[in-house]
Amino acid sequence: MIKDNPEINCELAVIGAGMAGIASALFASKRGISTVQVGLTSGIIFASGLIDLMGVHPISDGKIWENPWKAINALTSDIPNHPFARINKDDIHKAFEEFLAFMNNAGLPYCRYENRNAKMIMPVGSVKHTYCVPQTMWNGVLALEKKCSCLIIDIRGLRGFSARQITETLKTSWPALRHARISFPNTDHLEEVYTEPIARCLSLSENRKALAQIVIPHVKDASMVGFPAIFGIHNSVEIYRDLQEMIGVTIFEIPTIPPSITGLRIKETFESQLPQKGVRLLLQKKVLKVHRNKGGFVLDIGGSDTEYTVKAKGIILASGRFLGGGLHADRKQIRESIFNLPVFQVGERKNWHSQNFLDPKGHLINMAGLEIDNMFHPLDSLGKPVFKTLFAAGSILAHQDWLRMKCGSGLAIASAFAAVNAFKKQV
Amino acid sequence: MKCYYNTLNITHDYVTKKELFYNLLPLKEIKLETQVLIIGGGITGAGITRDLALRGINCILVEKHDINAGASGANHGLLHSGARYVAGNSVNAEECREEGNILKKMAPQCIEDTGGLFVAVEGDDEKYVADFPDLCSKCGIPVKALDTREALEIEPVLSKKIIATYQVSDAAVDPFKLSMDNIYQALDLGCTLLRHSKVTGFIIERNRALATRLQNMLTGEEFTIEALQVVNAAGAWAKEIAVLAGCAINLRYSKGSLLVTHNRIAQRVINRLRPSSNADILVPGGTVSILGTTSITIDSLDKIFPTVQETDFIVGEAAAMIPQLERTRYIRAYAGVRPLLGTPSVTDDRSLSRGFALLDHIEDGLENFASITGGKLTTYRLMAEKTANLICNRLGVSRPCLTRTDPLPPAGAARWTKPGLAPKVWMKKHDPEDIMLCECEMVPKSVVDSIVESIHEQNGKSDLKAIGLRSRIGKGACQGTFCGLRTCAYLYDINELNTNEGLTSLREFVNERWRGVRPLLWDTPLIQAELQEALYCGLMGLEL
Numbered sequence: 025m026i027k028d029n030p031e032i033n034c035e036l037a038v039i040g041a042g043m044a045g046i047a048s049a050l051f052a053s054k055r056g057i058s059t060v061q062v063g064l065t066s067g068i069i070f071a072s073g074l075i076d077l078m079g080v081h082p083i084s085d086g087k088i089w090e091n092p093w094k095a096i097n098a099l100t101s102d103i104p105n106h107p108f109a110r111i112n113k114d115d116i117h118k119a120f121e122e123f124l125a126f127m128n129n130a131g132l133p134y135c136r137y138e139n140r141n142a143k144m145i146m147p148v149g150s151v152k153h154t155y156c157v158p159q160t161m162w163n164g165v166l167a168l169e170k171k172c173s174c175l176i177i178d179i180r181g182l183r184g185f186s187a188r189q190i191t192e193t194l195k196t197s198w199p200a201l202r203h204a205r206i207s208f209p210n211t212d213h214l215e216e217v218y219t220e221p222i223a224r225c226l227s228l229s230e231n232r233k234a235l236a237q238i239v240i241p242h243v244k245d246a247s248m249v250g251f252p253a254i255f256g257i258h259n260s261v262e263i264y265r266d267l268q269e270m271i272g273v274t275i276f277e278i279p280t281i282p283p284s285i286t287g288l289r290i291k292e293t294f295e296s297q298l299p300q301k302g303v304r305l306l307l308q309k310k311v312l313k314v315h316r317n318k319g320g321f322v323l324d325i326g327g328s329d330t331e332y333t334v335k336a337k338g339i340i341l342a343s344g345r346f347l348g349g350g351l352h353a354d355r356k357q358i359r360e361s362i363f364n365l366p367v368f369q370v371g372e373r374k375n376w377h378s379q380n381f382l383d384p385k386g387h388l389i390n391m392a393g394l395e396i397d398n399m400f401h402p403l404d405s406l407g408k409p410v411f412k413t414l415f416a417a418g419s420i421l422a423h424q425d426w427l428r429m430k431c432g433s434g435l436a437i438a439s440a441f442a443a444v445n446a447f448k449k450q451v
Numbered sequence: 452m453k454c455y456y457n458t459l460n461i462t463h464d465y466v467t468k469k470e471l472f473y474n475l476l477p478l479k480e481i482k483l484e485t486q487v488l489i490i491g492g493g494i495t496g497a498g499i500t501r502d503l504a505l506r507g508i509n510c511i512l513v514e515k516h517d518i519n520a521g522a523s524g525a526n527h528g529l530l531h532s533g534a535r536y537v538a539g540n541s542v543n544a545e546e547c548r549e550e551g552n553i554l555k556k557m558a559p560q561c562i563e564d565t566g567g568l569f570v571a572v573e574g575d576d577e578k579y580v581a582d583f584p585d586l587c588s589k590c591g592i593p594v595k596a597l598d599t600r601e602a603l604e605i606e607p608v609l610s611k612k613i614i615a616t617y618q619v620s621d622a623a624v625d626p627f628k629l630s631m632d633n634i635y636q637a638l639d640l641g642c643t644l645l646r647h648s649k650v651t652g653f654i655i656e657r658n659r660a661l662a663t664r665l666q667n668m669l670t671g672e673e674f675t676i677e678a679l680q681v682v683n684a685a686g687a688w689a690k691e692i693a694v695l696a697g698c699a700i701n702l703r704y705s706k707g708s709l710l711v712t713h714n715r716i717a718q719r720v721i722n723r724l725r726p727s728s729n730a731d732i733l734v735p736g737g738t739v740s741i742l743g744t745t746s747i748t749i750d751s752l753d754k755i756f757p758t759v760q761e762t763d764f765i766v767g768e769a770a771a772m773i774p775q776l777e778r779t780r781y782i783r784a785y786a787g788v789r790p791l792l793g794t795p796s797v798t799d800d801r802s803l804s805r806g807f808a809l810l811d812h813i814e815d816g817l818e819n820f821a822s823i824t825g826g827k828l829t830t831y832r833l834m835a836e837k838t839a840n841l842i843c844n845r846l847g848v849s850r851p852c853l854t855r856t857d858p859l860p861p862a863g864a865a866r867w868t869k870p871g872l873a874p875k876v877w878m879k880k881h882d883p884e885d886i887m888l889c890e891c892e893m894v895p896k897s898v899v900d901s902i903v904e905s906i907h908e909q910n911g912k913s914d915l916k917a918i919g920l921r922s923r924i925g926k927g928a929c930q931g932t933f934c935g936l937r938t939c940a941y942l943y944d945i946n947e948l949n950t951n952e953g954l955t956s957l958r959e960f961v962n963e964r965w966r967g968v969r970p971l972l973w974d975t976p977l978i979q980a981e982l983q984e985a986l987y988c989g990l991m992g993l994e995l
Contacts, residue, residue: 070982072990086995146991148939148953153992183886184936189943193951216886281936281986346978347985353973355763374759377972377980381965382958382994387984389977427989 029324031333032304034058036447037323039311039362040342040350041065043433044418046294047440048340050126051119053301055448060334061298062306062325065291067348072279073253073286075134075437077120077155078108079141079430084385091139092155092434105423107435110398111442116434119441124156130297132289133261135162143168145250145278147185149193153430158286160255160264163276167248173200175246176278177239180207181217184281185252204242209234222254223285226263236270243273253277253286260289306332310349311362314339320413337451338413340443341365341394341402342436343420350420351393358392360420365402365410368395368422386428393422399446400439413450415443481674485511485643487842488663488678490650490692491685492516493523494626495823497633498835498854499682504640505857506843506850511676512634512642515649515668517920519630521686523828525787527709527734527741529720530554530562530622531829534569534594537586538579538726543806544590547829554832555622558859561629565735567621567720568602572771573612575725580615583724587619594619606717608773621720623735626828628862635862653681653696658818660696680842683822687752687788693822698815700822704750705789708757709743710765710971713780716740716773723772730768733776742769742776749788757784762970782928784970792825807834811841819845888941889934891927898922899938903947913947915939915960930976931964932983958993 038048041063049061077092081099089095093113100109108116124134134156136142141153142165157165167174178187187203194201209231211217225231243249255277256263268275279286299305306325309332313324320337324330343350343362351367352359353376358367369392370376376389394402394416401409402416417439419426426432487503489496492514500512514520533547555562571580587594595618602616603609609616634644647668654662654675662675683692690702715735723731734741745761762784770777792808807826823838836852843850885895902921903913915938918924924938925931939957942948948956961983972980988994 070985080995088995148936148957148991148993149951150954150991150993150995152990181886183888184933184940186940186943188946189940189948189953192943192949193953196950279990281933346981353977355766355973372759373763373973376759377969379969381962381969381984382988384994386994389972390984427984428994430989430992432989 029330029333031335032060033335034060034304035337035451036060036340036444037062037321037334037336037338038340038342039063040344040348040418041307042067042342042344042348042418043071043290043436044342044344044440046290046298047119047123047437048342048417048444049298049303050294050301051122051441051444052340052447053298053303054122054126055444057444057448058302060304060306060336062309062311062323062334063343064310064349065307067344068291069284069287070282071287071290072284073158073161073289074144074152074154074279075156075433076430077116077141077434079153081429083425083428086384088153090141090153092141093139099429103423105395107396107421107424107439108431110396110400111438115441115445116438119438120156120434122441123437126297127293130293131259131261132293133159135159135165145190145194147190147252147278147280149190151194155434158260158277158289160260161253161277161279163248163274164250164278167250167274167276168198171198171200172248173246174198174202174248174250175242175244176201176203176250177242178203178205178252179217179222179254180205181211181214182219182222182252182280183216185278190250190278202246206238206242209238218283219252219254219280219285220257220283220288223256226254226256226267227259229266232263232266233270236267239271243271246273248274248276250276250278252280253284257285257289257292306334314362316411338415338447340440340447341414341416341420342418342440345393345419348419353389358389360394363402363410363414365394366405368392386425390425390427391423393420393424395422399450400443401446413447415447417443482662483511483643483674483676485509485676485678486846487511487680487682488513488676489682489684490663491521491683491688492518492630492634492644492646493521493684493686494519494630494633494828494831495523495686495826495834496682496684497630497637498831499684499823499838500637500642501633501859502835502839502852502854503842504637504642505853506839506848508843508846508848510637510642511645511678512637513645513648513650513665513676515647517646518634519627521688522787522789523626523630523686525709525785526626526707526828527732527743528624528626528736529732529734529828530624531827532567532619532621533590533592534567534583534587534617534619534621535722535727535732537590537592538582540806541590544592546806546833547827548590548592550830550833551620551622553855554624554829557832557854557857558629558632560861561625561632561859563623563735563737565621565623565719567619567722568597568606568609569617569619569722569724570602570609570613570772571615571724572610573614575614575723577614579726580724583617587617592619606719606721608717608775609721610772610774613772615724617724621722623720624828625736629828629831632859632862636860650692650695655697655817658816660817660820680819680821680845682838682842683820684824684838686824687790689790689822689824691752693812696812696815696817696820698810698812698817698820698822700810700824701792702824703748703791704752705791706747706749706755706786707744707789708761708765708784708786708970709741710757710762710781711736711783711785712740712742712776713782714739716775716779721772728768730765731772733769733773739782742766746789752788755786755788756966757786757970759970761786780975781971782976783926783967785967790824809834809837809841888937889922889924889927891929891934892923894922894924894934896941899924899941900945903942903945913942914952914956915942916956916963918942919960919963925960925964928979930968930979930983931961932979932986935960935964936986954993957987961987961993
């Protein structure tokens, strides 16, 4: 029996629900392009909420850049096929402005220094250089800069977040750092607590009041108090301001290890905002098959069987790397999962990974991916665009090691911007 | 003699069994005395200690790392029927047959009597296949021919292209439990085990090793042991020990790498029916299967780890026998070193003797020193018997060997390293505050607490690597990604880590785990590795 699947017609299909996918859908919708976004959202939940632009180059020297724009200049002159080299610097600026303005309006505002990376406290006590920081975390950047008298709070039963670990690790450079452990209100009967239920629980003001009451006696001479990231999912700024007022000193969040709420905030923000801008979301579904028709592409979309047929003039492939499912490796080679596009390979498997996990040079496999032209078209083996209306964005692109260069979100946002503009120009 | 005992025990269960895993940490300039000193805590040393103890002889067993740290802990866990050796060395084959039968009776708790198959596939040497049953019969090894339909019925994973199948009596053996049970009984009989104790030299006078100098690898303390007889059972390291005593052993080193599958692939041991080659044996080990091995000559005993090339080779070869091995998920790779006796001119390690040698070192001018090396897990008991006979002869003790006839008593408590043990204990006495630090292998806080306590008792310091060595933490599907971070935070909570030690500890821990997964990074394990790098490098910047 042939089942009739709902057919959706659109101009652009965005494949992927990570940073590059959501940025593509956002930029497309703002340009009046009718858009369908399809993909699994399982990757974005690992996001820390921080938006890196560019931090380390050359990675083998571990050189950390204070100014991300200068870092991009150095990077693109040393690695001319890095995707950043294909985007006009002004366009990267514009992409960030547009993206951050959207986040601000959507209730997830970010802070940044225009031309400087910010330093963030990490849960293991290391310090991360990043570009944009959620407003609820920004005071942590200031606290670390000023080395002011600061208290870090942790929560009984919350695994993988030890305030003592942070203060011990940082204390030589920051003697005014203290730590204290609290029990989150009404969790005494629980052996473990998780950030998501705690965060949801803080949307009620009486729970915020109870938390503040527990924290206040620990504050003493501290002028700032740091918490694990728990200040709500949808209304984090309101919760942060309210708690700050009740506690009486400046407060901030520190990212936690997964499962964390920081990625959830981004996911839920976009899932509620994009449909309002006319994006049709087909999330938790996969592209099962794509074929061409004369107007563009026909995509079969569903869980295991086809549930929707999407006809689109063009596609932005933002399906990520191995974790996202955009790339797949067998013992011999790396493949692109949906179109079987040519993938820039990095030799035999013995070359893929270094003997040492933390090798400063990084692992060669992270440089594999799709070759593109300046229009962000994936290229065939002859160096020609595979299809005129197929574009690629984000971590699936070759010649970049976002893990080590600390350019993941920046690359996602900037390449999405470039790909959407290229689509608009082409179609 | 004044000394104090210091526990090295891993779990509270051992406190009840006081002698076991108690370490002797002598005060300065302390000399220990014993009748026989045995060097090497692998299966051979364990077997010799038990054999001598059963004959009423007092022994000290010393080991520089931990029980089964060498080849005894890095092998297939195969109890040979002997059929593997019928075409080459019939003495080896007959020894394996006889010893396999004895162990099945004497130590059934360590053995899963799975049975085994020898299968040939299209293209394999037909003469070898044709000669096989007769060669088995000549060595007294029972063998039964199966037709392809019968073979596929009992092991459906076999290739449809098999051309011959023979059923033999191979079995799977747990080498760790076997060593533990041997040591356990010896300790019960009054012997002493010193782990983390490395031999640094001998004091030799008038053709006798009067004393052995040792160093505690954890504390750095030095001490000596005076023994009437010294047995060198250090496996691949036997040559190094012999050199310290001024003796020579002609040993070659052959590295063998093995892969552990995510699930158990077959019920029986599956051997390739061809002259011994790479990747021709798949052995079940509880819920997993172990596939191997390679044979690569190495010059040095440092840096023994499995490579990508070996992994590909093993998978490619074995898939001819069992096609599923091409697609299955592998969870870990590891490598061990076989000590082989023979001359360096031979090119193929497999043609070197897999037999054992007992050297009395009389020609080297030593009267109370013996070395036992080579051999196989299956023949460890016989190696122990022959060695103990020599030692008893030298000591003038006439009591006979009992290990042929006396069952090996099960040791009872096992350790946290045993898969599945931690969750069982946790379920039994679950305390609401006892939260899971490792979800893949279900290791709770209380297990980490008891490990930390035992490390304290030996004046040591806990870090992630030490805890990883003593538990299942880091050994599950997440490859240490999450449990490493959670355990690190917990060690700060209980004041075990201070200042920025956690960063160092995390780095060492993930690099250590990496060695066993790096050769396996395709498909799902590659995804896991990417997530780990995203967290450890992308977010935390631990590479910087």
